[in-house]
Amino acid sequence: MIIVSLAVYLGLAGLERADKLASVIGALAALTALVAPYLLRARPPAQADSAAAQGVQINHGGANSQVNHFREKP
Known part of the structure; x- marks a missing residue:
């Protein structure tokens, strides 16, 4: 409607x-297109609960490999 009225x-x-x-x-x-990204910043990602976080990291490099297990500390 606005575009038709403007035309x-x-x-x-x-x-x-x-x-x-x-x-x-x-x-x-x-x-407006140049300024909008600075005015409309995205919210930071929610932080995970470190007590419940678990993960595995596997690094491969040539003939060497390394596996790290991250687990909750008792």
């Missing part, structure tokens, strides 16, 4: 005025 307005405003207004709108849209 009608720009069509009635005349070519020069419509060109100037479209340039300003384009500049504002570009500026």
